[in-house]
Amino acid sequence: MNRIVELWETVQVVPVAGFVNVYETDDGHIAEACPAFLLQQHRANVQHTGKIEDRTYRAKTTPLDTPYTTRVVAAIVDYGAMDPAEDISRFVEAMPRAEFEERYGKRVCPVCDKPAILVAALDRYVHMDGSANDPCWRPPLTEEGSASA
Ligand SMILES: [Zn+2]
Numbered sequence: 001m002n003r004i005v006e007l008w009e010t011v012q013v014v015p016v017a018g019f020v021n022v023y024e025t026d027d028g029h030i031a032e033a034c035p036a037f038l039l040q041q042h043r044a045n046v047q048h049t050g051k052i053e054d055r056t057y058r059a060k061t062t063p064l065d066t067p068y069t070t071r072v073v074a075a076i077v078d079y080g081a082m083d084p085a086e087d088i089s090r091f092v093e094a095m096p097r098a099e100f101e102e103r104y105g106k107r108v109c110p111v112c113d114k115p116a117i118l119v120a121a122l123d124r125y126v127h128m129d130g131s132a133n134d135p136c137w138r139p140p141l142t143e144e145g146s147a148s149a
Pocket of ligand 1: 070109110111112113114127136
């Protein structure tokens with residue numbers, strides 16, 4: 001093993017509304033709500049060398065000098081912390097939800113905004129995370145505007 005991992009530290013969290021993180025799946029693109037953008041500074045590099053098996057593995061952290069290189073990345077909430085979405089495999093980019101829907105079609109539950117796919121046989125959106133769909137599948141309104149029995 002011989003690789004260098006960049007350590008980026010979040011110095012500011014900028015909440016956003018109406019943005020989604022886009023991921024590529026085998027069934028097309030899906031979107032999850034993007035809660036914020038992170039302003040990060042490249043503070044250090046960690047060089048990993050050697051092998052764990054023969055006990056030659058070493059990790060050496062090299063702090064960088066100011067001024068730090070900065071970047072802005074889309075965030076995900078991961079176990080209560082905000083991490084860069086780009087660390088998740090198959091992340092494509094963050095964009096306004098309207099742009100996503102224009103480009104890929106509406107791929108979220110229209111009721112709760114969870115990632116969802118439209119199942120033609122049901123003529124309904126099905127949550128991709130396996131959560132209950134019933135709360136989002138209330139009886140549709142009739143043309144007269146009253147709930148059907
Ligand atoms: Zn839903």
